Amino acid sequence: MEAAITESGGAPRSVADLGEWGVIEALAARMPAGPLTSVGIGDDAAVVAAPSGSVVAAVDLLLEGRHFLRSWSSAYDVGVKAAARSLADIAAMGAVPTALLVALAAPGTLPASWALELADGLAFEAGRAGAGVVGGDTARADSVLLSVTALGDLAGRPPVRRSGATPGDVVAVAGPLGHSAAGYALLQAGVTTARPELIAAHRRPAPPYEAGPEAALLGATAMIDVSDGLLADLGHVAAASGAAIAVESPRLALGDPLAEAAALVLAAGPSSSRTSSADSPASLALGWALTGGEDHSLVATFPPSVALPPRWRVIGAVHAGDGVTVDGNPYQGPAGWEHFR
């Protein structure tokens, strides 16, 4: 489809130039449907295998200006992020992702190359999760909006819900905490060359999908992906489970990159309300880890007898009661981490 993207004279084309069908064909050519798909893009609906007799499904919106800026993220980044958000929800049920359906609303003036790079990002992340892109829809709108539906298969296991955490369980996390928030803060502070891996983590989160089914096999009692922030998401688990969750901040093991990023952001001055109340790099880094969302790491509860593989880091425990505490102090909502300084 490359030939369709530039006019014979080489002028860049817009999605309006390609037309709806041209856009769909060009996107479809870049997004493999995956091995479980018997009908992909191009019919009324897709047909995807659901080997264990049920399907796991989640949808997430990604809006320009709200979830991403075209000036901060490439089209490829946006594709990766849109896919990761939905795919992580599938993994958080203990399921294996199988397929994505992508609805794209965009201005007619959007460069066709942007749409194609978006497709490359979607395809990359779907492939990393073992899924294909099997369907979609397009429409015109004033800004770019993506709605990504992910499907998955439980391989015969029951889903790991939010509601099964039991007093005595340990709380463990797979994947980074606070990296996306740190990258966002670096971008906001204009510190765009330091710690590129954190900026990359903000632009292109890389959820540990395979840790989801692994947790299910290990006997996880509850699981969620860290999309709103560790404490907020553990709050969902605590509420659904009717239990209390205690996080021990020294066990978060935040690491040097986060501390270094925090020092750089503080040195750059109080460029955002989020960072202005932190008085030390350690406090700022802890805030990112506790309340920064969008890493899409997985946090799960396990019976204490379970021997966890190394990628699962124990960060706390489940107790009788309700709510979430950090080092014994109650978490009191999105701004609550400031109480933990």
Next chain:
Amino acid sequence: MEAAITESGGAPRSVADLGEWGVIEALAARMPAGPLTSVGIGDDAAVVAAPSGSVVAAVDLLLEGRHFLRSWSSAYDVGVKAAARSLADIAAMGAVPTALLVALAAPGTLPASWALELADGLAFEAGRAGAGVVGGDTARADSVLLSVTALGDLAGRPPVRRSGATPGDVVAVAGPLGHSAAGYALLQAGVTTARPELIAAHRRPAPPYEAGPEAALLGATAMIDVSDGLLADLGHVAAASGAAIAVESPRLALGDPLAEAAALVLAAGPSSSRTSSADSPASLALGWALTGGEDHSLVATFPPSVALPPRWRVIGAVHAGDGVTVDGNPYQGPAGWEHFR
């Protein structure tokens, strides 16, 4: 959740007043998850039975200003229409709808009552199709946008694709043709009291979902739902099947309501470009039936030996060749019906 919708003083509340969780809880309370759903709204993802070991999935966007106007359609209407568009895609594969996932972007000022009526419309149409609402997402945007993903089950049958039409097959339709276009034209012409069933057909399409699996059981060789217009959608079938499709306009049996609506619209004057070139009510009505979309009726091809139940009306035949003709004249794109006057 009714109590959450008005302040104690009875002032109308907005979705921003309710907050994201309040909106989700209020919507979820109005939308049953359906009998096949083991995990519905409220976890990372839904879990829905896929009894035949595969899942049929489609996504459609519905945008304010493009697909609907809040001044012309109630929130309930918009909910019905959004659900119908996606559910019809499932039926058009010969599958039984099982579930919807609904992503809603809306201004914070949207009245909470509007969102709840939307949920009622979504739930009504999902229920009419035998499906439940199992998941979703919400976000803020400048205008209302819905992305609805529908899932379905094939009950062990192969999917009915667009590509199986074979020379010798008959072409048959279940459901009305041109009713949505007629209703739109009546609204555009300001004739809002005549033929209320046509205006209702525009606001709230009622696809004959059960005709989809019925067609599959009868041995349909190809099927599609009429979303872009009969000729455009038959064009998709002809192209995918490598065959020609001949429509016989006298067999469309348009009926008195369409003819009466056409006379009323013509009498109201040339209020839209779409109707200004039609010189007779019969021509205008035929145009609606051939090129008016959004009825979401089902059109399928069947071997000539199949005895069709009454709701399937034969309107043409499949031949060797390519393209779509009406009474022997080739269809030449969206404006092509004007050649058939």
